[in-house]
Amino acid sequence: MKPRQQRMLAVGLAALGIAIAAGLTLRAFQDNMMFFVEVSDVAAGKYPKERNFRIGGLVVGGSLQREEGSIDIRFEVTDTACTVPVSYSGVLPDLFREGQGVVAHGRMGDDNVFAADKIMAKHDEDYMAPEVAASLSKHQQDIQEAVVKGAAECGTSDS
Amino acid sequence: MIPEIGHFALILALALAICQTVFPLVGAHRGDAAMMAVGRSAVIGQFLFVSVAFACLTYAFLTSDFSVLYVANHSQLALPKLYKVSAVWGAHEGSLLLWILLQAAWALAVARFSTGVPEAFSARVIGVLGFLSVGFLLFALLTSNPFERLMPAPGDGGDLNPLLQDPGLAIHPPLLYVGYVGFSVAFAFAIAAMISGNLDQKWAKWTRPWTTVAWMFLTLGIALGSWWAYYELGWGGWWFWDAVENASFMPWLIGTALIHSLAVTEKRGLFKSWTLLLAITAFSLSLLGTFLVRSGIIVSVHAFATDPTRGFFILTFLAVVVIGALMLYAWRAPSLDSDVGFGLLSRETFLLLNNVLLVVATALVLIGTLAPLVVEMMTGGKISIGPPWFNVAFLVPMLPLIILLGMGMHTAWRTQKADAWWRVLRIPAIVAIVLGVVIPLLIYGRVSILLVVGCGAAAWIVITSLILPIRSLRREKGTAGITRSALGMSIAHLGMGLFVIGVTVVSAFGVESDQALQPGESIEVAGFEFHMVSLSNVRGPNFSAIEAEIEIRDDGKLIDTIHPQKRQYLVQKSWMTEAGIRAGLDKDLFVALGDQLGQNAWSVRIQYKPLIRFIWLGALVMALGGLIAISDRRYRGSSRETEATA
Numbered sequence: 055m056k057p058r059q060q061r062m063l064a065v066g067l068a069a070l071g072i073a074i075a076a077g078l079t080l081r082a083f084q085d086n087m088m089f090f091v092e093v094s095d096v097a098a099g100k101y102p103k104e105r106n107f108r109i110g111g112l113v114v115g116g117s118l119q120r121e122e123g124s125i126d127i128r129f130e131v132t133d134t135a136c137t138v139p140v141s142y143s144g145v146l147p148d149l150f151r152e153g154q155g156v157v158a159h160g161r162m163g164d165d166n167v168f169a170a171d172k173i174m175a176k177h178d179e180d181y182m183a184p185e186v187a188a189s190l191s192k193h194q195q196d197i198q199e200a201v202v203k204g205a206a207e208c209g210t211s212d213s
Numbered sequence: 214m215i216p217e218i219g220h221f222a223l224i225l226a227l228a229l230a231i232c233q234t235v236f237p238l239v240g241a242h243r244g245d246a247a248m249m250a251v252g253r254s255a256v257i258g259q260f261l262f263v264s265v266a267f268a269c270l271t272y273a274f275l276t277s278d279f280s281v282l283y284v285a286n287h288s289q290l291a292l293p294k295l296y297k298v299s300a301v302w303g304a305h306e307g308s309l310l311l312w313i314l315l316q317a318a319w320a321l322a323v324a325r326f327s328t329g330v331p332e333a334f335s336a337r338v339i340g341v342l343g344f345l346s347v348g349f350l351l352f353a354l355l356t357s358n359p360f361e362r363l364m365p366a367p368g369d370g371g372d373l374n375p376l377l378q379d380p381g382l383a384i385h386p387p388l389l390y391v392g393y394v395g396f397s398v399a400f401a402f403a404i405a406a407m408i409s410g411n412l413d414q415k416w417a418k419w420t421r422p423w424t425t426v427a428w429m430f431l432t433l434g435i436a437l438g439s440w441w442a443y444y445e446l447g448w449g450g451w452w453f454w455d456a457v458e459n460a461s462f463m464p465w466l467i468g469t470a471l472i473h474s475l476a477v478t479e480k481r482g483l484f485k486s487w488t489l490l491l492a493i494t495a496f497s498l499s500l501l502g503t504f505l506v507r508s509g510i511i512v513s514v515h516a517f518a519t520d521p522t523r524g525f526f527i528l529t530f531l532a533v534v535v536i537g538a539l540m541l542y543a544w545r546a547p548s549l550d551s552d553v554g555f556g557l558l559s560r561e562t563f564l565l566l567n568n569v570l571l572v573v574a575t576a577l578v579l580i581g582t583l584a585p586l587v588v589e590m591m592t593g594g595k596i597s598i599g600p601p602w603f604n605v606a607f608l609v610p611m612l613p614l615i616i617l618l619g620m621g622m623h624t625a626w627r628t629q630k631a632d633a634w635w636r637v638l639r640i641p642a643i644v645a646i647v648l649g650v651v652i653p654l655l656i657y658g659r660v661s662i663l664l665v666v667g668c669g670a671a672a673w674i675v676i677t678s679l680i681l682p683i684r685s686l687r688r689e690k691g692t693a694g695i696t697r698s699a700l701g702m703s704i705a706h707l708g709m710g711l712f713v714i715g716v717t718v719v720s721a722f723g724v725e726s727d728q729a730l731q732p733g734e735s736i737e738v739a740g741f742e743f744h745m746v747s748l749s750n751v752r753g754p755n756f757s758a759i760e761a762e763i764e765i766r767d768d769g770k771l772i773d774t775i776h777p778q779k780r781q782y783l784v785q786k787s788w789m790t791e792a793g794i795r796a797g798l799d800k801d802l803f804v805a806l807g808d809q810l811g812q813n814a815w816s817v818r819i820q821y822k823p824l825i826r827f828i829w830l831g832a833l834v835m836a837l838g839g840l841i842a843i844s845d846r847r848y849r850g851s852s853r854e855t856e857a858t859a
Binding site for chain 1: 370487555569570588594595596598610628664729787805810812817
């Protein structure tokens, strides 16, 4: 092949590759993009229906329930303004603890319980996922109190 | 006193790095041999002073000098000695110092071993490497001084993150960094070539062994990280498409493309400007990775603590390096024109396709990694891109790459006759398809299209990689055998084949199950019986743990007893899962303790992972291929050879 043809071939192949990649990327993004939704929005019913999303906040103190000997658990997550019940079945991460920050992947069930398929707690004690930190600071309630008692004034800002 | 010496040594190293940048570059420009020689001395000096600084920090860790803030935050009296050493690079400041040390070591190696390279050229390479050292030294001294004092000194330190207290992770960052930093050598060669305007094939030849070494270490570093995540994070996955993993994977992909395009540039004088661009990109992506990890702008389990000034500094440095390099490229590259051609069916075409596909793969990973950032900036919405997306998107360029790889290896340079080509490849192709059906069906008893494709592709690479070495073994002594560099290529590709078979089988047949278990009880997973014998308390040097004894039976026959632990580290009070793994080449059986469910019951994660070892074995074999390739005679005593051909 002549240099000119080579270049055409290279450019053509690259363009084709990028076009295919772009097409697939956009298509697949639709299905795999997971939005982070604040707990208050979830409580107000503002969340993507029939698909997965993430929620995050603090695990409410004393809210962790499990049947003796079962791997099914339930707990509540709060952003200090509202709380959402979460159910999960499986092994929890090492840093999962009441009062600590947590992020859950999953979708909302018909019973208004967030059914999580993945729970993430950060591996560093001091670290909090940025979106959780932002969500907490927005509601600016006493974090200690919210963790101990659960949220108090849910809905006042939304309704 | 010792920490001050370290700090002072670092400042002197900066002064020497400035000399290492200025003198050789100016000297090469003026043709002043004395000035160029200063560069080499500065390299040695810079390396010595950085070593002193590094030794001082290590000493501070070994003697538990908690008056040093960094030591106080990341070490502890009861920490085992090995981890006191590895704690040096366990967090941001120290790992940056390690980076600087390795940068200096690479410069030293280049100054020492690039003997066949003209003086002016190697002076420019050293100058560019010096510039990079200046950047990182300034970064350390201005924003991340590891020697900062803490007064009054606490009685005990805050401990090393328990996740990092593991031998695998002790050597993972050094290996990874040798790779990352190593791409700066290819980058420096490319910049030197562009400055001098001396862009014939020789620079490609000089660059190749350096690039291969860097790539080798990066391969090992990534594989080790993946292995660590598998057994230490306690989840049993081996790749999560986490932003920080991607940050190390992107330079690897481009580095792989670079190795292949360098081959074309060296052998045929083609793809010159493309190769330059890849050399620039590989190192830029290394820097981008550093930025992502250290600025805290991306959500990741690996990310260092957030500090905006650090992020800003690296971003500025990244911009200077990338924009500078690209401007130089824009100025020089148009003058590159090669008048040699190649046939449609030729090795050049296959290597071109290799490059296109690898670049597309890199672009996809980059898009997936940065999409959450872009979306947040544009809409304020917070999204994450899940592993399923990466798995599918990545497969799109990889599948054709794998198929083409087997063909390309047996295609001649310039032009290849189609019938001879077909004669070599038809039997491997048939055997590969047959194996693609037979392997899953006979061994694992199930088959699907994806499995046939995966296993067939793996068999295809393995077979085609073995053709050349087997042929040369069969050949009688005295005839020309296979060159080291061709053997290295075959072995590296063989490693790729092993990797693909591992990935295919483990993703198709791996079983994961979360269950409740208590002493005396058994559960069956994937045909194996897991029997919990007992739970007991054990103590380590700096942790206490609950240990389970679990017997694994196959058909009633005891095959192994494993001891997964749940550890609590005493200082940070954090819990860690230490999985019990029965490792084997054919399969891993994995048990991790979850949470205590009641009086005696625990949640456990049990996994059956067939052929998962092939994933890391494959990476190891790939790196071995690189090692064999650089031992080729061509790269040694190159001064004599260049004289002979000149």
